[in-house]
Amino acid sequence: MKFGSGVSAGAAATAAPALNAAPAVSTEGQTRAAVVRLLLESGPVTAGEIGERLGLSAAGVRRHLDALIDAGDAVSNPAASWQHNGRGRPAKRFQLTADGRAKLNHAYDDLASAAMRQLREIGGDEAVRTFARRRIDAILGDLTIGAPQDDLPAAVGQVADALTRAGYAASTQKVGGSGGFLQGVQICQHHCPVSHVAAEFPELCEAEQQAFAAVLGTHVQRLATIANGDCACTTHVPLHSSPEHSSPDPSPLHSSPVPVPSPHRMSNE
Incomplete structure (x- = not known):
């Protein structure tokens, strides 16, 4: 197989993973959007509930929540007494802030x-x-x-x-x-x-x-x-x-x- 412009087959093979990186970025954005949508429709929710409903790992959920909190789009609050089931420390619940909501379809x-x-x-x-x-x-x-x-x-x-x-x-x-x-x-x-x-x-x-x-x-x-x-x-x-x-x-x-x-x-x- 020939490759134009003097690019060798080995170099092309090495470059292939970079060409496949775009879908990962897109998936990351789609997952972030799914987290935002869940916070919008069901918030306040726990990180565990987000992971269960979206099929994400605990680390993945935390990464998205930390990014949203750092951007001022989400906030965590202690769970209310009636929201706590079972033993142990009540899990924090996350919801969108007013700034986070303002970014959703408020262009006009x-x-x-x-x-x-x-x-x-x-x-x-x-x-x-x-x-x-x-x-x-x-x-x-x-x-x-x-x-x-x-x-x-x-x-x-x-x-x-x-x-x-x-x-x-x-x-x-x-x-x-x-x-x-x-x-x-x-x-x-x-x-x-x-x-x-x-x-x-x-x-x-x-x-x-x-x-x-x-x-x-x-x-x-x-x-x-x-x-x-x-x-x-x-x-x-x-x-x-x-x-x-x-x-x-x-x-x-x-x-x-x-x-x-x-x-x-x-x-x-």
Whole structure:
């Protein structure tokens, strides 16, 4: 076999591994992206959970987490008491920081915020509220208004699915009250495509809460929002409408990677 430009077969064979190095770099980037996605959708999570779900070694997980922490994109926190199972020291849990979230699909935030300011200047607060309502209505447009109480958990799941299709990476979590009965379900939005805009225009979050209540046919309570700096937007949906069940007791029936803030009412997002 001939090689042009005076390159010998031996030299070409020696150079071959360098030509094959590019896929390794690509795989490294894809793995980092998978870790970021897992932190986004399921954080806070332990390093062990990341390794198990992505099929990575402990050293590999630590390398990616250290890089994300050094870049300011992730942070580690001690596990909450209800997140610790078994003996020994509770494992640290990792989640994205606000800076880490800001790098995910926020290229048009400044433009969107400027457009919202113009909308408010031209049409006033009501124009902003109307836009916010129409936006969430479009996301939940295929869902039936006013779900029956016996179908409420399934309806909450449909809301979460619709939000996920719109880029919110939503999930649901069952919440128990005293005595072990099922008291409610929480919608956890692990990502918000408009969180930076919503920080300036809370009407977007308020419209979401109102739309959830309309679709589900019951009062819902916003416990946390990414726009306010929380790690997820958490909305409590009670399964009982009587006053004695109106305040959520956020003790999960099952261990979950999603932290549940102490219940409190938020007048503004």
